[in-house]
Amino acid sequence: MTNQERTIDNLLQIKQSIKFKKNLIHCITNPISINDCANMVLAVGAKPIMAEHPLEVSEITAVSKSLGVNLGNITDNRMKSMLISGKIAFEKKIPQVIDLVGVGCSKLRLDYARKYISECHPSVIKGNMSEIKAICGIKSNSKGIDVGACDIVTEQNSNEIIELLKALSIQTDSVIAATGAVDIITNGTHTYLITNGCEMLSMITGTGCMLTALIASYISSGNILDATVLAITLMGICGELSQHVKGTGSFRTELIDNMFSISDDMIIKKIRYKLK
Numbered sequence: 001m002t003n004q005e006r007t008i009d010n011l012l013q014i015k016q017s018i019k020f021k022k023n024l025i026h027c028i029t030n031p032i033s034i035n036d037c038a039n040m041v042l043a044v045g046a047k048p049i050m051a052e053h054p055l056e057v058s059e060i061t062a063v064s065k066s067l068g069v070n071l072g073n074i075t076d077n078r079m080k081s082m083l084i085s086g087k088i089a090f091e092k093k094i095p096q097v098i099d100l101v102g103v104g105c106s107k108l109r110l111d112y113a114r115k116y117i118s119e120c121h122p123s124v125i126k127g128n129m130s131e132i133k134a135i136c137g138i139k140s141n142s143k144g145i146d147v148g149a150c151d152i153v154t155e156q157n158s159n160e161i162i163e164l165l166k167a168l169s170i171q172t173d174s175v176i177a178a179t180g181a182v183d184i185i186t187n188g189t190h191t192y193l194i195t196n197g198c199e200m201l202s203m204i205t206g207t208g209c210m211l212t213a214l215i216a217s218y219i220s221s222g223n224i225l226d227a228t229v230l231a232i233t234l235m236g237i238c239g240e241l242s243q244h245v246k247g248t249g250s251f252r253t254e255l256i257d258n259m260f261s262i263s264d265d266m267i268i269k270k271i272r273y274k275l276k
């Protein structure tokens with residue numbers, strides 16, 4: 001087996017291991033895309049629970065196989081709940097991912113994300129490049145919750161960005177996932193660059209949130225780096241397979257359908273990544 005074949009085989013094994021297990025995945029997320037997030041978790045064979053009341057989340061996280069928290073459309077209640085759940089997950093060694101939605105445009109969210117990371121030690125920190133730059137304390141150019149044009153990964157800046165992400169990974173002891181046309185995932189030692197995906201993924205709301213729900217589903221396998229790579233390649237490939245539709249409404253449906261039905265052969269045929 002070549003290294004590439006071994007990597008892909010690993011990803012397919014994680015996918016298969018989650019498919020029929022119905023692992024309980026606790027997601028605390030925004031109302032804009034909450035339904036799509038729950039459906040993505042179901043599409044890959046896990047079981048979502050979207051509880052967010054501060055008085056019940058600790059018992060729910062404690063019986064879940066992983067936790068996903070998302071800062072989109074933040075409220076006082078969810079700020080409370082996410083910290084309660086994040087601390088329980090850390091104590092009980094339950095894998096967890098934080099999606100840094102909006103930290104590039106809101107000081108409230110940026111300060112909160114820093115507090116969350118230092119107190120809850122998430123296994124994965126995920127955001128678009130503007131959000132990741134903001135968390136690193138570097139001036140970012142986000143456009144609301146979206147990446148700013150100056151922050152997009154290019155051939156010219158990719159090495160500099162990889163070093164930034166590796167340093168953040170080492171500092172936080174988390175896997176870092178920076179998403180966009182090129183997705184970069186690193187654990188400080190191994191770095192994956194994934195070029196699957198299509199522009200339509202940025203033309204419906206919540207694909208980043210759905211991706212976080214997928215990462216949460218797959219990290220319940222315990223293999224944090226590979227699970228993150230798997231979730232991101234699947235989102236990219238399923239986006240590509242869904243592009244033939246008439247418009248963005250059907251794209252959203254097709255994306256969930258493809259996530260449910262994609263075959264191993266299709267993943268092997270379509271996957272595009274570099275390991276650095």
Ligand SMILES: Nc1ncnc2c1ncn2[C@@H]1O[C@H](COP(=O)(O)OP(=O)(O)OP(=O)(O)O)[C@@H](O)[C@H]1O
Nearest residue numbers: 128179180181197198199201202206207208209235
């Ligand atoms: N222009 C693009 N080309 C290819 N893939 C893309 C593009 N934009 C986004 N993606 C893919 O879409 C998914 C979501 O990434 P994105 O960076 O848009 O997240 P986000 O900004 O957090 O999204 P959202 O705010 O919609 O939740 C990732 O899988 C990423 O690879």
Ligand SMILES: Cc1ncsc1CCO
Nearest residue numbers: 030032072073101205206
């Ligand atoms: C549009 C929007 N606003 C806050 S969260 C969200 C969904 C995509 O992140």
